[in-house]
Amino acid sequence: MSDRWKPVDARGFCSGTMAGHGVTILVIDDHDAVLDMLEEGLTASGYAVLKASSGKEGLRLFKENPVDAILCDLGMPHMDGWEVAAAITEACDRQGRGKPPLILVTAWAGQIDGDARISRLGIEAVLGKPVTMDALIRTVELEINKRRQEPAGS
Secondary structure, three states, X not given: OOOOOOOEOOOOOEOOOOOOOOOEEEEEOOOHHHHHHHHHHHHHOOOEEEEEOOHHHHHHHHHHOOOOEEEEOOOOOOOOHHHXXXXXXXXXXXXXXXXXXXXXXXXXXXXXXXXXXXXXXXXEEEEEXXXXXXXXXXXXXXXXXXXXXXXXXX
């Protein structure tokens, strides 16, 4: 069977993945075309998607909704991806809740490789734009699975 076509269950969700099992992804990007493309690909794979067109809006949605992972652009006006990561970490610490995996999706992936802020801010992965939907979904599932396998309180 082709990787492009995966078996779907009766609800229309891909089997063999976490997609469609109550997994919500928060996508933060200041470009509407990118937001729409990521939403389309993620929802087609069975994920619930929350979209934010700014870091501030993304932080608000994060505080108001449970999310399983966050995809965030780095270069955004007013509140960039570094600031979003720091604010999410602070909000989780303040609320005493675990931080969902935060994945940067950026055209600057090559320029920030090895940047100390990645580990300091708890950014689990950095994907370079343009990114394929297959690579994005594999990364999201890998990071969510890792988080679910961590002992409580880690």
